[in-house]
Amino acid sequence: MSDDDGDAVEPVLRVEGLETHYDSTEGFLDRLLGRSRRVRAVDGVDFDLRAGETLGVVGESGCGKTTLARSVLGLVEPTAGSVYHRGEDLTALSSAELRDRRKDLQYVFQDPLSSLNPRLTAGGIVGEPLDVHGLAAGAERDERVRELLETVGLKPNHAARYPHEFSGGQRQRLGIARALAVDPEVIVCDEPVSALDASVQAQILNLLSDLQAEFGLAYVFIAHDLRVIEHVSDRVAVMYLGEFVERGPTETVFEPPYHPYTEALLSAIPEPDPLWEGDGIRLTGTVPSPVDPPSGCRFHTRCPRLVPSAEYDLSGETWRSLTDLKLRAREADGVTSLTAARTSREGDGSPVDGGALDPADAIDPAGPTGPTEASRETFDALVREEFGLPDPLSDPDAEAAVAEAIDALRDDRIGEAAELLDAAFVSPCERRHPTEYDVGADHGIACLRYDGEFDEEAGTFADGSEPAGSAE
Amino acid sequence: MSLRRFVLRRALAVIPVLFGVSVVTFGLFHLTPGDPVSQVVALNPDVSAAEEARLRERWGVSGPVWRRYLEWLSNVLVGDFGREIRTGRAVSGLVWRRLPETIALGLFGWVFAVAIAIPTGIYAAVNKGKLGDVASRVLALSGVSLPNFWLGLLLILVFSLYLGLFPVLPPSRLPLYHPETLRYLLLPGVTIGTAAAASLMRVMRTSMVEELNAEYVTAARARGLPERTVVFKHVLRNSLVSVVTLAATLTAGIVAGSVVVESVFNWPGLGSELVRAINRREVNVVMAITVVTAVAVVLANFLADVLYAVLDPRIRYD
Amino acid sequence: MTALLEVEDLTVRFHTDEGVVTAVDDLSYRVEAAETFGVVGESGAGKSVAARSVLGLIDRPGRIERGEVRFKGEDLLSMDESALRSVRGDEIGMVFQDARAALNPVYAVGEQIAETIEHHMGYDPAAAKTRAIRLLDRVGIADPEARYSEYPHEFSGGMCQRATIAMALSCEPDLIVADEPTTALDVTVEARILELLDELADEFDVAVQLITHDLGVIAGTCDRAMVMYAGEAVETAPIEDLYYDPKHPYTAGLMSAIPRIGDGRDRLRTIPGTTPDPVDPPSGCRFHPRCPFAEEACTRTHPSLVDPETGEAATLDDDRAAACLEYTEGLSGGLDYSVEVEEPRDERAGGDPADE
Ligand code: SF4
């Protein structure tokens, strides 16, 4: 262990403003016409990794976790930003120098089988880094390979076996042994246990923590499973659409105050306890495309705690519904996508069982001629049903704006309706990109609700005044 | 992306390819040492320098290369391939006369290949590991390994000479649309289609076997759909995707094969004409045939792309 | 009173190059009408094979060697193909782990649902389409008319799963077999799909056999559950008993291996070793090489499923059963583990079995 003394140790890895964008433009015709599609997979990430600690990075699929992991080690080339290791910026190193650095920085893959060369024996796989970096040869090398296999809980005589002869858990042990061979300082683990069974997963997690204690390793641990992240991490970063939205020491991240996204993720965990009642926060949809991320706070398209505009007196829930209507109107190419699919004969959700599904009495969702032919009231009710909007809204101005938009929709002027809604209902969250606000020691949350100007009571920003977040 | 837009994009993408084809063809014949005029000059030591210049002018081989290329290209674009050196007749007339013959032969070969390969491939895949599967695979293997000139000669020997079922040589000028023509097409058509049939069948079988193991097949069965629907509706369309990909490549093979097969059967198509023209050093004819076949292959690939997109919506998408 | 589904002595073998694998060994269980029955186990436990056997979907090299699968009292395994086909998709629906793969990529999603409806219910194409659109709407797919003619690759993973659920429900079945329906999904999507399944099962009055490796999934959705290990059932119990009073050491071990938020444990309890070689499973109790309570007798005697109170052989009607020698011959050391119910994260009650 090469542990320095004191608290103010230089982090083993410091990541600053890391960005990895790549081009997903298809075909030369698009390129010719300048239709480029920049995927902003990682979009401005900072963190420090201290010696011997584990930083957990968690988020849904499509949030950029894996790209981040790979960018940090230079396996993919970052577009901007720096990764400092021992005071040197890895992004500025030549590929030969970078290869040399791999002695200190190692990677463990999610799928051990595809990352292990099937034609090499276990001994060959673990010995390869020793050869590449000229760390050991001959009898010394064999001895070291045996030792490494034992360290990760495999038997020395496993050295002669091929990857396919191992179970999933054993393969992951092999992948870890290979990473350990060069005696690294940092290991980036990309979903190392998500392909494993629960009982085996626990073994690997314990192994990783033993190795950390023994060799003073620092981990960047990427996972989608919050339970695993909470268990292994000293500090946690929650990632959404290429950005960190919350980070801090593990205990503080998993307790209020939460970022709304963290809160929703936590609420979704299936607890192995039949009597447990979750708080039922459910996110709709999936992570939006990183090609053209939403304006302001990137989470605003799904956020259950979206901040209403102070202009109206509306509940958060109604505001969410209004925003959904607005977002959907922008994308819609027909009004049917904005109306509930069935005429509500029995008021709200009549079950679709038996008779209701019988085509004999099935009224075509919009009638044979489309929803715009329905009466003004019916159409209005259909739209409100689809989005769960009360009739009328509690705020008369808001009600007037919505009614006007619904009228436009009924006339099939979707673009106009979208514009009306866009002009009338804008959440501060859509306008301002939240910076990270300090909410406790080393604990930051990038959400406008933690801005000083935010009025907890009213749940909005005091009239007119805009939060001091950075504009985008 | 809609299918229409996809087709349009692909069609646009064909243009640069065709341009490349024209450059390569022209370059092959005009940048290699020894243009037709110098050959004529070499054969006739009496040709004077002035006459040579006139000849060059006449055959379009004077001036800088790029200008000659542009001239040639603009002629080709309006269907003018120049003249035959010996007879002075327009090459285009010859090409238009021979082209339908070759197309007929190629199409026949195709129809034969597909008609044999698809059903056999399906049969073999569904009965994987059984006798019929093994037998058809052995046949396919021999089909792939038979050189087609040999197969052609064999067919002539057996069916025309011994059994007397088919005439050996086509009558000199029977119009293509004449029903009798089919009889003459049969042997060369089978010859040219056999190799394609064999490769198609193998790909059909492999992709079908693979698709039959896909989860959506289990899911379709779990929905209680009859096996017939599962195989012919769900699996077939997916398997055809890889067949179409191969078919495009095979078209080039059929075109190349037509040279040999037409010669063996004395079929009056572009292939046999090509052989003749090479022997007689008719550069313009050779160039014309090269361009026409290259265009045919490019078009076949384009058609395959379109078919591919019709079969598989994922292709149109990105 | 016969249950909706009764599986008895089901044995499925796979004849592979490495040898004969008994994927499911003498398995018996029942699913009552309208209940949600969980089947939990790790990979190689045989839960998926068991699920597919219910629909007769075992292909070469697999073979159902023995047993009965009685659905509404009739043995599906002895039915002819065409009779079986009229049950599949009509009376029993299936939901798969990889929903996108379970949809044919070259046909529109809606068409595939309508196809099933036309086939089983004899609807004309227009009526089938209407019904399919309503189903898409019911499973929470926005803009179902437009989505009807979109292809699987245009759907997100969660939407694909919703569509296959719509497909499974399309002919109003009495049973849905769901094979790891949420394993491939993000937690946020998983939670919504599980809620949807729960809701629809209620609404359509359909029984669900839910297969999963995740004890968390079972806890939130099932009425009863069965734990499988190496092709056998090792425990069956009503859901609360299973979590608060697990009778089999494997169940207890599995539960304590899950990291839980706020439990403050530094190390996870593990079950040592790996799942046994399916070609040559251990003698006696198959769990004995990994069981912390194993004794000499466990290596010799194969424990059968018994009522843990009386030690009598369990029948299909028993709600509680476990397969451990403790309940028949008795072990000299006994099973020494206990379940602690903690309240870690915001006042939440939690069961944390711990084998001290
Ligand atoms: S800034 Fe607004 S949208 Fe973003 S997380 Fe906070 S409340 Fe939600």
Ligand code: SF4
């Ligand atoms: S029978 Fe023995 S080995 Fe098996 S579970 Fe019981 S105690 Fe463990």
